[in-house]
Amino acid sequence: MSRVKLTDVAKLAGVSTKTVSNVVHNYQHVTPQMRSRVQEAIDLLGYKPNLTARRLVTGRTGMIALAFPETNHPYFSMIAAAIVNAAEDRGYRVLIEQTDSKVESEQAVLRDREAGLVDGVIFQPSRVTSLQISQLQRDTPLVLLGEAAIPLTVDHVMIDNVVAAKVATKHLIDLGCRRIAFLGAVDGDQGGATVRRLNGYQEALSEAGIVEDSELVLKVAYFAPEDAKESLVKAIRSGTKIDGILCRDDRFAVGALQALRQLGLESPEQVKVVGWDNSELSQYSNPSLTSIAPDMLELAKTAIGLLVDRIEGHKGVGRHRIVPFGLKIRESTAPKS
Amino acid sequence: MSRVKLTDVAKLAGVSTKTVSNVVHNYQHVTPQMRSRVQEAIDLLGYKPNLTARRLVTGRTGMIALAFPETNHPYFSMIAAAIVNAAEDRGYRVLIEQTDSKVESEQAVLRDREAGLVDGVIFQPSRVTSLQISQLQRDTPLVLLGEAAIPLTVDHVMIDNVVAAKVATKHLIDLGCRRIAFLGAVDGDQGGATVRRLNGYQEALSEAGIVEDSELVLKVAYFAPEDAKESLVKAIRSGTKIDGILCRDDRFAVGALQALRQLGLESPEQVKVVGWDNSELSQYSNPSLTSIAPDMLELAKTAIGLLVDRIEGHKGVGRHRIVPFGLKIRESTAPKS
DNA sequence: CTGAAAGCGCTAACAG
DNA sequence: CTGTTAGCGCTTTCAG
Numbered sequence: 001m002s003r004v005k006l007t008d009v010a011k012l013a014g015v016s017t018k019t020v021s022n023v024v025h026n027y028q029h030v031t032p033q034m035r036s037r038v039q040e041a042i043d044l045l046g047y048k049p050n051l052t053a054r055r056l057v058t059g060r061t062g063m064i065a066l067a068f069p070e071t072n073h074p075y076f077s078m079i080a081a082a083i084v085n086a087a088e089d090r091g092y093r094v095l096i097e098q099t100d101s102k103v104e105s106e107q108a109v110l111r112d113r114e115a116g117l118v119d120g121v122i123f124q125p126s127r128v129t130s131l132q133i134s135q136l137q138r139d140t141p142l143v144l145l146g147e148a149a150i151p152l153t154v155d156h157v158m159i160d161n162v163v164a165a166k167v168a169t170k171h172l173i174d175l176g177c178r179r180i181a182f183l184g185a186v187d188g189d190q191g192g193a194t195v196r197r198l199n200g201y202q203e204a205l206s207e208a209g210i211v212e213d214s215e216l217v218l219k220v221a222y223f224a225p226e227d228a229k230e231s232l233v234k235a236i237r238s239g240t241k242i243d244g245i246l247c248r249d250d251r252f253a254v255g256a257l258q259a260l261r262q263l264g265l266e267s268p269e270q271v272k273v274v275g276w277d278n279s280e281l282s283q284y285s286n287p288s289l290t291s292i293a294p295d296m297l298e299l300a301k302t303a304i305g306l307l308v309d310r311i312e313g314h315k316g317v318g319r320h321r322i323v324p325f326g327l328k329i330r331e332s333t334a335p336k337s
Numbered sequence: 338m339s340r341v342k343l344t345d346v347a348k349l350a351g352v353s354t355k356t357v358s359n360v361v362h363n364y365q366h367v368t369p370q371m372r373s374r375v376q377e378a379i380d381l382l383g384y385k386p387n388l389t390a391r392r393l394v395t396g397r398t399g400m401i402a403l404a405f406p407e408t409n410h411p412y413f414s415m416i417a418a419a420i421v422n423a424a425e426d427r428g429y430r431v432l433i434e435q436t437d438s439k440v441e442s443e444q445a446v447l448r449d450r451e452a453g454l455v456d457g458v459i460f461q462p463s464r465v466t467s468l469q470i471s472q473l474q475r476d477t478p479l480v481l482l483g484e485a486a487i488p489l490t491v492d493h494v495m496i497d498n499v500v501a502a503k504v505a506t507k508h509l510i511d512l513g514c515r516r517i518a519f520l521g522a523v524d525g526d527q528g529g530a531t532v533r534r535l536n537g538y539q540e541a542l543s544e545a546g547i548v549e550d551s552e553l554v555l556k557v558a559y560f561a562p563e564d565a566k567e568s569l570v571k572a573i574r575s576g577t578k579i580d581g582i583l584c585r586d587d588r589f590a591v592g593a594l595q596a597l598r599q600l601g602l603e604s605p606e607q608v609k610v611v612g613w614d615n616s617e618l619s620q621y622s623n624p625s626l627t628s629i630a631p632d633m634l635e636l637a638k639t640a641i642g643l644l645v646d647r648i649e650g651h652k653g654v655g656r657h658r659i660v661p662f663g664l665k666i667r668e669s670t671a672p673k674s
Numbered sequence: 675c676t677g678a679a680a681g682c683g684c685t686a687a688c689a690g
Numbered sequence: 691c692t693g694t695t696a697g698c699g700c701t702t703t704c705a706g
Contacts, residue, residue, distance in 0.1 A: 003476070005683055005684085006683065006684060006685095007683080015692075015693085016692065016693040016694075017683095017685085017693085017694090018685085018686080018692065018693060018694080019693075021684075021685065021686085022691090022692085025685095029692090030691075030692090031691070031692095034692085048449060049683085049684075050393075050453045050682085050683050050684070051453040051454045052389060052392045052393045052398065052453050052454075052682085052683080053393050053682070053683035053685090053698090054683080054684055054685075055389045055684090056389045056393050056682085056684075056685095056698045056699070056700090057683085057684055057686080057697080057698045058684090058685070061389065063432070070418060071414055071417045072415050072417070072418035072617075073414075077408055077409045077410075077414035077417075078409050080408045080409070080414075080417075080433065081407060081408040081409035081435065084408060084433060084435050093432060093434075094432070095400070095431070095432050096417065096421060096431055096433045097430075098418065098421050098422070112385055116387040116388040116389050116390075116699095117388045117389075139340070251621075254621040258621075258623070261623060280411065280618065281617065281618070281621060284562055284588075284595075284618060284622065285621065285623065286594060286595070286623035342698095342699055343699065343700060344699080344700095352676075352677085353677040353678070354677085354678090354699095354700080354701085355676065355677060355678085355701085355702075356675090356677075358700075358701065358702085359675090362701095366675055366676090367675075367676090368675070368676095386699085386700075387698085387699050387700070389698085389699080389700090390699035390701090391699080391700055391701075392682090392700090393682050393683070393684090393698085393701095394681080394699085394700055394702080395700085395701070396682075
């Protein structure tokens with residue numbers, strides 16, 4: 001906490017606080033000699049403005065909160081990095097909030113836990129429903145990420161999961177796969193992401209004239225690679241034939257790779273695998289993983305853009321933005337070189 | 338920004354602001370009927386205290402900044418998660434600051450860029466030197482992480498890198514390795530971490546009576562897996578025999594694994610590999626990686642503890658804390674099961 | 675146990 | 691172009 005304040009500088013320079021404020025804020029209409037005199041006093045005293053006081057009067061904090069399930073997750077740490085950068089470009093700083101996917105924490109984010117702390121919130125829900133979100137009235141601007149809940153009334157940014165899943169599935173089909181598994185549906189995950197990806201998967205199959213087999217839609221106990229691995233091992237052991245796998249995310253894909261290894265199956269030769277998120281995990285696994293790659297930069301820029309609009313007073317209905325994605329092809333669907 | 342303020346509540350409840358403040362803060366000496374009357378008004382109006390105003394008068398923000406090179410890095414995202422949790426336990430929230438390992442950004446963190454914004458700063462330097470840190474006088478409490486710079490005057494938390502490197506190296510020696518490489522020394526990295534790890538590696542070798550071979554200390558261009566891979570490939574191609582590798586971090590270890598694969602060498606059979614950080618990368622690689630596992634919980638708890646001490650007024654010389662680590666043994670140094 | 679009043683440090687009308 | 695002054699919303703002595 002800086003001890004020296006605006007009035008101290010004003011006193012030393014023999015001017016009013018307004019003048020000091022003017023030079024601190026780089027206002028144009030200040031005579032050069034005045035400016036340099038004041039600047040001298042500032043440097044001499046080592047004056048630093050008290051941000052809190054400034055905020056109280058301006059009403060702006062210059063901070064936004066980023067709330068998501070967990071920091072230590074390949075996808076979310078990618079998001080965090082991108083958002084922090086995008087926010088910086090717009091002159092904002094980022095407060096990180098972990099919800100641990102707990103309903104109470106998510107609701108705390110939604111109701112204005114941050115009131116007066118941040119100018120706006122970017123939130124990737126996981127448990128809370130669209131209804132709950134739209135019912136809670138809040139005065140801090142909010143932008144939603146992901147596909148778990150998409151209330152029409154709130155600004156929202158995501159990639160088109162159905163299309164992405166179709167692209168990924170089609171990639172497997174084009175490579176000759178005919179027994180493509182979806183890994184996987186998580187118990188109690190009513191979030192929209194998995195469902196959308198599953199839909200895309202099914203659409204791609206049906207468009208290719210491949211008949212669906214419900215055995216190929218694997219259930220997974222929870223979001224850990226171990227669970228995915230277990231599920232896949234069980235399926236294959238029980239006789240389900242699989243030559244391609246579309247995974248819900250890279251963690252599941254890594255679990256799939258482990259399962260294949262344990263079963264003595266080669267990837268990509270015997271089973272081709274596609275992950276999702278294009279996280280470090282997919283880049284550095286063995287084999288490296290083909291993965292759906294959301295355009296994180298665009299995602300972050302768009303989200304921050306929408307939020308800043310709102311902060312600056314934009315009113316109106318929820319805006320919904322789709323950002324592009326790519327399919328990053330790696331060893332798990334390509335012959336080894 | 339909440340529109341309704343303390344005075345509104347006071348007016349509605351027909352009491353003074355002090356009384357409202359008392360119930361908001363759960364002070365003991367308030368008659369139950371008073372309390373419930375005020376609470377009613379609060380609920381009715383949907384009053385939420387303005388944090389900024391509170392701060393201005395208390396001088397405390399309830400926030401700490403966590404500054405480190407990059408959010409999207411397996412080790413730092415682990416740290417972030419741990420710190421966020423530890424901070425929460427002590428009633429603080431965390432502002433994330435990315436320095437991108439740039440000297441200017443690091444210096445900005447050091448001089449009180451955050452003055453009045455946060456109560457304290459936890460900082461993992463990478464470029465800035467001990468001297469620079471101790472020279473800059475600052476009034477916001479600071480706790481340093483890592484081994485890059487360790488000025489005696491500042492609180493500091495780390496694991497004992499020399500000992501950890503010795504343990505890891507000894508593990509390889511015990512497994513029968515005699516040609517153990519260190520991967521690697523990064524150009525222009527005057528940070529202490531690598532040097533300390535290298536020292537521990539050398540000590541372990543010498544204690545085991547293994548004569549050092551400078552060819553085995555590999556240079557790496559930068560901190561990416563690709564660079565580590567390239568370095569290792571080159572070394573082995575040029576005829577250097579290697580049967581074990583101690584890697585500076587998990588990213589390098591992943592690069593090592595890629596190199597071995599490219600060269601047709603099996604791990605752990607032909608070359609055993611030890612990583613560092615125990616990040617997700619080591620857990621899910623193939624083979625999974627034995628890795629030095631710093632006790633992140635303890636690290637975070639200790640750092641937050643020291644910082645909170647300072648915030649609460651602790652004066653005195655820099656305190657230096659060593660937190661424990663383990664060696665998590667995985668496939669890369671164990672026979673496959 | 676509760677009320678009145680004095681600021682926290684800064685900004686921004688409004689005058690001059 | 692610069693000075694005066696009234697708050698931003700809250701906490702907190704100090705009386706009552």
